[in-house]
Amino acid sequence: MPCESSAHQLKPASLGVADIVFFVVAAAAPLGATLGAAPVVFAIGGAGAPGLYLIASIVLLLFAIGFAAMSRYVVSAGGVADLVSRGLGKKAGHMAAGVALLAYVCLLSGVYGQFAAFGADLVASIFSVEIDWRILAFAIAALVALFGYLNIDLSARVLGVLMVLEVLILLLFDIAVLMQSEFEKGFLQGFMPSQIVSPGMGVALMFAFACFVGFESTTLYGEEAKNPKRTVPRATYIAILMIGGFYTLTTWCIGLAYQTGDVQAAASDNYVNFIFAVNTEYVGAWSTFTMKILAVTSIFAVLLSFHNALCRYLFSLARERFLPVALSFVHPHQSSPYIASVVLSCSTALILLAFMLGNADPVDNLYLWMVALGTLSVLTLQTLGGFAVVAFFWRIEERKWWKHQILPSIGAVGLLLISILAYANFSELSGVERGIVTLLPWCIPAVALLGALNSRRVVAQHGAIGSPTS
Template sequence: MANSTSSPATAPPAGQRRLSGRLGVGSIVFMVVAAAAPLTVVGGSVPLGIAIGNGAGYPAMYALGGVVLFFFAVGFTAMTRHVPDAGAFSTYVGAGLGRSHGLGASFLALLTYQTIQAAVYGYLGAALGGVVADLGGPDLPWWVWAGLSIAAVGVLGYRHIDLSSRVLGVLLVGEIGVVLVVDAAVVLAGGGPEGFSTAALTPSGIASGAPGIGLMFALAGFIGFEATAVFRDEARDPDRTVPRATYAALLVIGLFYTLSAWAVVSAWGDGPAVAAALEDPEGMVVTTATRYAGAVVGDLVQVLLLTSLFACVLSFHNVVNRYVFSLANTGVLPHAWGASHPRHSSPHTASLLQTASSLAMVALFAAFALDPVMEVYTWMAGIATLGFVLLMLLTCVAVLVFFRRTRVDGRRWNTVVAPSLGVAGLALAAWLTASNFDLLVGGWTVAVVFLVLTAGSYLLGPLVAALRPGADVAAAAHLQVATVPHQAGGPAQSLAATAAPTDQTTPTTTETDR
């Protein structure tokens, strides 16, 4: 008979601290692919990657990025069954590398997802204001439209997750559909004057220009695909649903971006595509749509770009809500922030807090008169890109350490080979991102400030570990490991032998078999 004890910080009252739902693979894939904002990436990042990345060879960067992230996903999904909490990055890092590193990853994740939301709110406010003004509506400042968008997202985030899932599903189908129509039109036309581009298939084409910057832009397009794990509590069968959704989301995103970027290059021709991207990056894809699929489709691309941006922030809002919910229920953040709504079974308190913080950030940007696209979007997206790559790198390292220590999974490919390849690829990506950070944020003066901010968010981990001894993002994962039979052939591991190292002051959860 197993006797268990745990600290109050890690054992919230039953029925008050859990989320519920019956999300299947399709619903979760909708959620995370929407967070990746397919039309926003195709309409914004693709022209920039062509212009200042590796030119006509840029589509290959999405395929290369997908391969690197596949290695990450193999270890990530292998660990999901041993991490029953919905904290994703922070929980995985904590389970593998220890309490302080897990706490550091939790704050870095919050910074990453909050800044990508801020970036998109800036872009959405400017784009929505422009469209409304063009249609004869009121010409209001961008931050007014951003504030209204935050309010709408807040309402949906407060309600049950199924409502957000349905909204995201409709919006996502629309934006992917219109891009595929443009892709098909280009293919049926045989490409542009030069025919179909082959630059992305040749070593010289891939290595042209600045391939490091191209890879950086490509990886930014995948932000959010790993968020499948944060919907664990609301998944129909989490041990199967989360891994399947992760692979499906990665495959859909990688193929979609690669195909669409190639179609854009083919529509113009290798040299002309670079010239067009340099001259008018914002309008390149709309012009492509109008030229090959007609004015109606071109107008539709403009409209769906707005819904793409909205779907993106709604999805990230849901992700951050669940991070806050998980951190509050593991003692990292105030316990009251981890409540779930009695009727909607949603992290409503976290949603209200995040809505307030987003409004505060937009108000701050407006007070300093920052440009919503060239400053708000570019700067905040830069921080998010670096944070995303660092979090995945830390998670890959944590997977290696976790399985080496616990031996709960004997599959060498899943627990050693693939995660090691992921570490190598992500370490290179992190170096490329940091060394080119000035290009993302407009100069080294701002870059240094944001690099310090990124590092500081992670260093909050050891500080909180010292100030809040009961805080442990991986407490549930440690308990789960203690009760999972040793799949390599041995008996179940004791917590003392398997749990990640923690500070001496940490009141750990213990379980002994008697």
């Protein structure tokens, strides 16, 4: 059985609701996602973009009802993979673990490219100094590695500050638009069925869902949470409500700001400056300059959040003997999964190096390809988690039909439909219509199969073991 000594235990009662919410909301990158995804949703889905974000929020809330309820029964650092294990069986859990590792490795690696490109542009615009994106990528990877090695309290504090700043700069825009617009005339602007239902609705909805990537990581911090059976469910609800409410409000205000023109055409013609343009008009150039700086710090927050989440996946799976047991050791002073963090840092550095040696573009290749595959993997993982919740409560006598079966089932089916849509439109996510990149989705069933094969090895050598805190 896995060792239950302090060497294999994360620091208990070290994270409160606010700390976990900071990690999750930071992973969603409110500012970065708004600047990057909102123009795409408007360009494809038109004026109904706010309604699409509202639909995504509702579907994920339905899923979260059962997800949060199940987290009261399963407290570990294994995240969704552990929930799948408890709901659909150990082999399914290990298949989900393979998908989860692929998801977060891809997302983490891809976002390094985004940070390097944005950071290089920011340095050039402020100091008129050209800096190679490769240097920035390795520099920020080293900083993230340092934070991952240290006590998680420090990461939580840093993420809290960065998240508050990026949310405030967008709320400032929202308030400015509401104060200067006759929004009474357009109160339902963006939420009318005639605006939401459009030829591009499906693909636009897929991009809206992609903005919520990371909310499922609340369960990863169960072992470090104060009173986890209450903290994790609360953090899950708060995170989804904050992310969904924020995206819906901000896209609604963007629509109001473009009320006198064709918002879909504006997003298509001026993708990069789509939000910067109206922010300068309603708030001022100083705010837009600040927003560009906070966009870079927002991406750093994403890196830090994904790194911490993936470290806990590695830690939990190592403790189950699914991965080498050395990854499950905790630092005696920092109480962090430091070996997992070091291995992860080295692994991502190798991925970055491979793209660099191939003269890849940091955005068009590293970011788009890796984040597209990571997003597809997370949607698959969330879908598995949704059905695992339904299966888990089906076997419990005290289940409540609406809370544990009906509403979670609707959420799971909704996630399944979005996942199918994402698979069918992978070229839209990756920006590539032909070539070997279009075969990347096959990596997901491949790692799931590897997880199943490894599950047989684990059971044969150690029996049907599980996380010691499950």
